[in-house]
Amino acid sequence: MRNNDNDGRPNPWAEPPHWRTGPAWQERRRGPRRLGIALAVACIAGLALLALRPELLIDRLAGKAEALRHTAGAPPLAVESVRPTAPPPMAPDEPTLQEPFRGSPALQWADGAAGIEVPEAAATGWMSKEAVADALEKTKRFLVAANLDPATLRGERPADALALLDPQQPEIPQRLEQYLTKPTEQDTPVTVFTRFDPAEAKPVGDVVKVRGSMRVEKGEPGEVLVVTDYTFVHPLTKGGTSVQRTIVRRQITLALLDPVRWETTRGRLQLREYHAEWSNVECSAADGFLHPQFPQDLATGPAATGPAVDPYDRSAGGVRGDGCGTITRS
Known part of the structure; x- marks a missing residue:
């Protein structure tokens, strides 16, 4: 992959751009105290990017923003109702400040x-239609607050996302607080929240492209599970004319519990499982941020040793296992 540096001349990567994942972990299911609190939180992986303007987020939440089209007559893709069977086709064009999604399958994704x-x-x-609708709407709000909220993306505390989670869920509130206040390479908030250092990279334009799916599954009596799988594409610049895209894929399962049957806070979500993969970021970081890669940067941290993968290929059942590899495109 090649990109133009600030003077417009082609500049090769010091090494190919990376995908990164993190160590998997799972907490034990706790038995009921007669009711019961179930818990299972799983693995992570890595890719990244930057922020949106607050006024744009308001438009997105209201459903009023139109997708930006950079090619004439390019219709948006239909909703992803089933998992794709193959990756999208390749395109040779590279992103520019004027067309940050040029050459990317995300060009036809929603905003x-x-x-x-x-x-x-x-x-x-055991959940009524109204309870399921509540769980779905709160799940969307969580995903937006954790991955699209400008404050979250520029590294601030993800207050709106945290406010949707159940403070009575065992271990999770404490674990997330530790991630945010005392991050390490293993225990990092980017496993759940998309965060960048605003001094490192700036968004190109106002659009982050999103594609994925959400479905409801039957849980134990008195609970409903919402299973999500979304990819977020962020165009960034360090200044000058160089533009890079960071891709974040997250698979998150949330639960809404019936307080009559479960020990829970009414109306709050429980975080059951999360997996993440970040593409076009450094292989290692311990400061709680994702660090996008640009051609002019010298490679830092450990070298990529995993296989080359296509971060746009959503046909795979899940994110890759623990490790860091190279990507075929961004």
Whole structure:
């Protein structure tokens, strides 16, 4: 992959851009105290990027923003109702400040929160249609607050996302607080929240492209699970004319519990499982931020040793296991 540096001349990468994942972990399911609190939080992986303007986020939440089209007559893709069977086709064009999604399959994806479409609710298990609709809407709000909120993206505390989570869930509130206040390479907030150092990179334009799916599954009696799988594409610049795209894929399962049957805070979500993969970022970071790669940067941290992968290929069942490799495009 090649890109132009500030004077417009081609400049090769010091090494190929990376994808990164993190160590998997899972907490034990706790038995009921007669009711019961279930818990399972899983693995992580890595890719990244920057922020949106606050006024744009408001438009996205209201569903009023139109997708930006950089090619005439390019219709948006239909909602991803089933997992794709193959990666999208390759395109040779590179991004520019004027066309940050040129050459990317994300060009036809939806903008921001508009790409997180809530499916029609139906009664599931012991949950009424209204309870399921509540779980779906809160799940969307969590994903937006954790991955698109400008304050979260520029590294501030993800207050709106945290406010949706159940403070009574065992271990999770304490673990997330540790991630945010005392991050390490292993225990980092980017496993759940997309965060960047605003001194390192700036967004190109106002659009983050989003594509993915959300579905409801029957859980134990008195609970509903919302299973999500979304990819976020962020165009960034360090200044000059060089533009890079960072891609973040997150697979998150959230649960809404019936307080009559479970020990829970009414109306709050529990974080059951999360996996993440970040592409076009450094292989290692311990400061709680994702660090996008630019051609003019010297490679730092450990070298990529994993296989070359396509970060736009959503046909794979899940994110890759622990490690760091190279990507075929960004």
